[in-house]
Amino acid sequence: MRPREFDHDEVLRIAFDQFWRKGVRGTSMSDIARDAGVQRGSLYNAFGSKEALFLQAYERYAEDYVAALQRALGIGSLRKRLTVFFELTITNFRSGTPPRGCPTTRGLMELGSAEGEGLDEAARQAFASLLSRVTALVQDTLAAGAERGEFSGNPAAAALHIVTVTRGLAVLERAFGDEPQLRKIAAHAIDLVLGKRGPKA
Amino acid sequence: MRPREFDHDEVLRIAFDQFWRKGVRGTSMSDIARDAGVQRGSLYNAFGSKEALFLQAYERYAEDYVAALQRALGIGSLRKRLTVFFELTITNFRSGTPPRGCPTTRGLMELGSAEGEGLDEAARQAFASLLSRVTALVQDTLAAGAERGEFSGNPAAAALHIVTVTRGLAVLERAFGDEPQLRKIAAHAIDLVLGKRGPKA
DNA sequence: CATGTTCTTGACACCATGTCAAATACTCTG
DNA sequence: CAGAGTATTTGACATGGTGTCAAGAACATG
Structure with a gap:
């Protein structure tokens, strides 16, 4: 075997950075190839297609993102946890200059659309999977809070509402x-879900 | 002057139908030209560019959509009005086979992204304008409901929350x-904003 | 009927994705 | 250590997208 001349993970990082900044449709394989110092053909050889490359890059991101959420959701009062959750969410898609937006939402609306393509279905599933995982995390957090008397309500419905927001x-x-x-x-x-607290308490 | 051989509005209708079904990036000028029975060059002559064509088509849609919302938001109790509002919203982006999604949201995530393009800025404004108009409608509805004692809270904050949802x-x-x-x-x-009502009352 | 103005039409430049065959560089076997 | 095998690289190509342009065509007007 001839050895690969580039770092697989490095390319995924570079690719996702471009996808995030410019959108999937707005990023060309030539852009990624130039940035990564790799021939365009090598990308097709290694990843198959642009969508497949995006999917691999996105899965990496999703892993890291869920891990960060999970870490942050584990400390403090329920209100504190939800505050941190939104904080992380907003910080995430306000990062970069100019802000890059939420890659999941952007990808979902961009790729989960073409009719009858088939490949987009894989992407849709990846996005949906992340949303499900996040919803489950929030739901667990709410359920735990309910046991401590910090929340009274339906954790499933409230979690879905929070993720929708x-x-x-x-x-x-x-x-x-x-x-x-x-x-x-x-x-x-947060006030709606947990019940309003005094304006500055 | 040589007279135009096609109906300006008819083309806008056809174009928006395609944009809605397949997305802006997923629809080519050739698609629209074929569907409308017009030469591709004529479209460029009449509309300037694909984005300009989309914008004109979208503005038509936005006008109609806001009008429909306004009509529907004028009758019944506050709870009824909000129910109808969500009903219309969901029906709108579940229309078509397969469902076409929300054109505003899809367009926003698809076009409001490319960095430093400039043309996308016009699109972003069009989408933002629709959202602002809808928010204002909901806010007025809430304010009117508050006067009748059907709602106690901040209409502006609640309207923003509802539109976010x-x-x-x-x-x-x-x-x-x-x-x-x-x-x-x-x-x-709705329950969160207005206060919960009995499960089947 | 001539002229001018606009629309239409087809050719073109450029860039995108994806495919392919030939060249290349390494590994592994004998 | 030589040669065969195999995966990667590379550049050319096919196809289809946007946008431009010059030339032809159709009507209004003097």
């Missing part, structure tokens, strides 16, 4: 880019 | 396509 935040971020407003919406959502 | 629904629709689940989330959101 995060997706809405991802959309509003693209529309207005108004970070303080996003934080206000997040705080309001 | 609709954007989240648009994203979840792409991820799961589970319409009953979307309706549950909507109902839950």
Whole structure:
């Protein structure tokens, strides 16, 4: 075997960075090849197609993202945990200059759309899987909070609601880019789910 | 002047139908030209570019959509109005076979992204404008409801929250396509904003 | 009927994805 | 250590996308 001349993981990192910044459709294989110092043909040989490359790069990101969420969701009061959860979410898609948005939401609306393509179905599943995992994390957090008397309600319904709000935040971020407003919406959502606390308590 | 050989509005209708079904990036000018029975060059002559064509087509849609919302938001109790609002929202992006999703959200995540393009900025504004108009409608509805004692809270914050949830629904629709689940989330959101009512009352 | 203005049409430049065959560089076997 | 085998690299190619342009065509107007 002839040995590969580039680092598989390095290319995935570089590729995802471009996908995140410019969108999947907005990033060309030539862009990635140039940035990675690899021939375009080598990318096709190693990954098969642009979508397959994106999927691999995205899975890496999803792993890291879920791990970070899980780590952050484990400390403090329930209110604190939800605050940190939204904090992480907003920080994530306000990162970069200019802000890159939420890769899951952007990818979902960009790729989960073409009719009857087939390949997009794999992408849709990857995005849906991340959302399910996040919902499960939030639900567990709420259930634990309920046992400690910090929350009374349906953890499943509330978790779904919270994740829905995060997706809405991802959309509003693209529309207005108004970070303080996003934080206000997040705080309001926490109040709705946990019950309002005094304005400055 | 040589007269135009096609109907300007007819082309906008045809174009938006394709954009909605297949996405902006997924629809080619050739597709539209074929469907409309027009030469591709004529489209460029009449509309300038694909993005400009999309924008004109989208503005038409936005006008109609806001009008329909406004009509539907004017009758019944506050709870009824919000229910109809979510109903219309969900119905809108579950229309078509397969369901086409929310054109605003899809467009926003697809076009409001490319860095430093400039043309996308016009699209972003169009999407943001629709969201602002919808938010204002919901806010007015809530304010009117507050005067009748059907709602106590901050209409602006609540309206923003509701619109955020609709954007989240648009994203979840792409991820799961589970319409009953979307309706549950909507109902839950109404309960959170207005205060819970009996499970079957 | 001539002229001018607009629309239409087809050719072109450029860039995208994806495929392929030939060249290449290493590993492994004999 | 030589030779065979195999995976990677490389550049050319096919196809299809956007956008431009010059030339032809159709109508309004003097």
